[in-house]
Amino acid sequence: MSVQLYDSATRSVRPLEPVTPGVVRIYLCGATVQGSPHIGHLRAALSFDALVRWLRRRGYEVHYIRNVTDIDDKILAKSAEAGWPWWAWAMRFEREFANAYRALGAVEPTYEPRATGHVPEQIAMVERLIERGHAYDDGAGNVYFSVTSLPDYGSLTRQQLTDLSTTEDDSQIDDAVEAGKRDSRDFALWKAAKPTEPETASWDSPWGRGRPGWHLECSAMSYKYLGETFDIHGGGIDLRFPHHENEQAQSHGAGYGFANMWVHNAWVTTKGEKMSKSLGNSLVVAELLEQVPAPVLRFALCTVHHRSTIEWSSELLDAAAAAWERITGFADRATEYLGTAKLDAPSDIESVPVTDLPEAFVAAMDDDLNVAGALAVIWEHLKAGNTAIAEHEVEMVERELRLVRSMLAVLGLDPHSEQWAATHETNNAAHGALDSLITDMLADRAAARAAKDWARADAIRDQLAAAGITVEDSATGATWHL
16 A cells, blocks of 8 residues: 545545655645744644654655745734844744754754745746736736636635635735735735835845745745645645645746645644634743653644644643653663663664554554554554563564554654653653652562551552552562553
């Protein structure tokens, strides 16, 4: 079975058929760096992180582009309100996003181009659209895309032009830009400089000083880095209209095939409402990482199917923490049992071929990145590994540890990877201190059992259980875990 993905354009699961065999080209709409990254922002990055990891494990060469929108109306408005230069405001939050990506172990893109670094390419695309009859300027420095000039406008989101009153995002609408439109449904490609905006927020162009419209950068940069036609365009489902619809219109109008497949991830919601700053329900990643270990936060965000909404709650984090404890517990027990001589390096774990992985895991990941199904396979092998430890089956322990770690690496959750080594060492220090105390209690319990003082033995077990510690008895003695 080949990799199958749900294509939002056709609303069907389709096989991935790369334009260039063996190479997959992906464009992901990245951050608009207007404020601190919250978990809603990281959802997209981690959803496509799993896709990139899986495709590379599948043997594909992946060209992964994730852009940075470092100028737009929101950035200009918020920086002015705060009294910051707009470019300093953008850089501040671009760095916060970079820190969040690193903290959660997101794979680095092949390139991460900025909108402001590709103004010449955007101007060239506007000129091409004018030449091809899909755009016009109003004589006042604004250039617009004529939506009626393109027969397939609306095909991505299956909307009819007759049903639309505008194709602009609410945040991009203002009287100055609307004034020059021949049709209210047209959208801005180039915006004339305004006297209320900084001089540095505009560039020279054939139509006068101004700056690109919101959608233009992605069409220009995907063309530059991925070519006329590429394999996958991704982003949050909230970007489908108008952003992605308008991107597609620009690129099709320019004569390019653009994206062969559209992959969108669902929202993170809190109390049923989409994550957003305007609702005041933003959970900032940096603040969460002060309360929750990074791999636990990653687990909560990336082990739900990318097309399923994540309802954020303390219960979700508790479940993720318990799952991570179960994963690290097995990895540590198996590692201790085997000794360092038989352990695989992280690089070896990440290069385990697909043919060596469980068929059910491969089938789940090939089936539109069914991470829930893949995780079920991981739990089965983790359980088998624990059983092998109890039964002293050395080869089986070695095999299951390798498989579990390799499957987890596809999800970016190998507990012994370089990414999580420091976190794990810190946790191990705390674990060691706790183990010292619990070992003494278990010794007292063993003495009580030997003396047939069952009441005393049960009291110790109950005391540990009340503290969230589970004791498991075996022929070789008692073990514990949180």
